[in-house]
Amino acid sequence: MDSHKIMIVDDDPQICEIVQAYCERDGFITSYCHSGAEAMKLLASFEPDLIVLDVLLANENGIDWCKNARSITNAPIVFLSSREEDEIKISALSNGGDDYVTKPFSPGVLMAKIKAHLRRVSTGRREQxxxxxxxxxxxxxxxxxxxxxxxxxxxxxxxxxxxxxxxxxxxxxxxxxxxxxxxxxxxxxxxxxxxxxxxxxxxxxxxxxxxxxxxxxxxxxxxxxxxxxxxxxx
Missing domain, CATH: 1.10.10.10 (Winged helix-like DNA-binding domain superfamily/Winged helix DNA-binding domain)
Incomplete structure (x- = not known):
């Protein structure tokens, strides 16, 4: 498996560590941060292949961050959030998100989604x-x-x-x-x-x-x- 790079943005350190552990178990390279400002810096330096992003960061809106990030990266963005309202999901997916997983979440399901998006990106680029x-x-x-x-x-x-x-x-x-x-x-x-x-x-x-x-x-x-x-x- 290629060593894809996964960037995790969540204000809960425990969530970051859980996602990181599962990603690294499957051979991915990871890096995480807890705020939108940190995430923008990490995005430029780490250049991830996929981003796992919380909707509610501390004092920030992950959906707004996603919208801004789309001017910099085409990497798939998978939202990870405790918000279950349809309007939040629709907003997240309409402003640059590629998928939405609600908390509490199954790490196995999240990893399956991550791999599916990475596979889709690779297939889309093949022979281009x-x-x-x-x-x-x-x-x-x-x-x-x-x-x-x-x-x-x-x-x-x-x-x-x-x-x-x-x-x-x-x-x-x-x-x-x-x-x-x-x-x-x-x-x-x-x-x-x-x-x-x-x-x-x-x-x-x-x-x-x-x-x-x-x-x-x-x-x-x-x-x-x-x-x-x-x-x-x-």
Missing amino acids: LLELQGLTLDFNAQSVIMSSETIFLSKKEFSLLSYMAQNVNRVVSVDALFQLIWGMESLEDTRTVAVHISNLRKKIEADPASPERIVTIRGTGYMLVAKDALQART
Whole structure:
């Protein structure tokens, strides 16, 4: 089984520890926190594959957090809550949630749901390729294939490259890249885009000091240059 990363957000430490224990028993990597502010920082640093989120955090609304997080991540979000009202469930699922489990909960049922969502995400990404001249993005493996060589990227590097690839031969502003990858709530600033672009160039450019694939458009942003760009199958 792949070592998927599960992020747990609940203001009850005991709940966090129980979910963590079951996730790690099944081979997942976990990290947890107890507040929305902590969760936003953890989301950026941990880059989870799935999030288990309480509806009622201390002095915060988990549904609002979920809505904000959707500008940063597409990871499935499974709500875990003591609230059973239909309107709460509907709101949670309408604002970015993928599933809803009520407390007290069966750890076995929760794990089955987590695995089902991870399996669905993996299946949805399978065989998804974006082919450009001399450059193929593999969304399933989060990698780039160049001259038959597979180069693995970090999640943010791959997100940056895939967005530019979908806008190939067009200028993409620094602000657009920052908002897409880091979001409004990030404590980073737009300079972090340049850092990640520099790291990305080291992996895909023949000469990172004189880039030919990802070029800087001074005062505006960046452009991924490719001739005869074409969209492959999905």
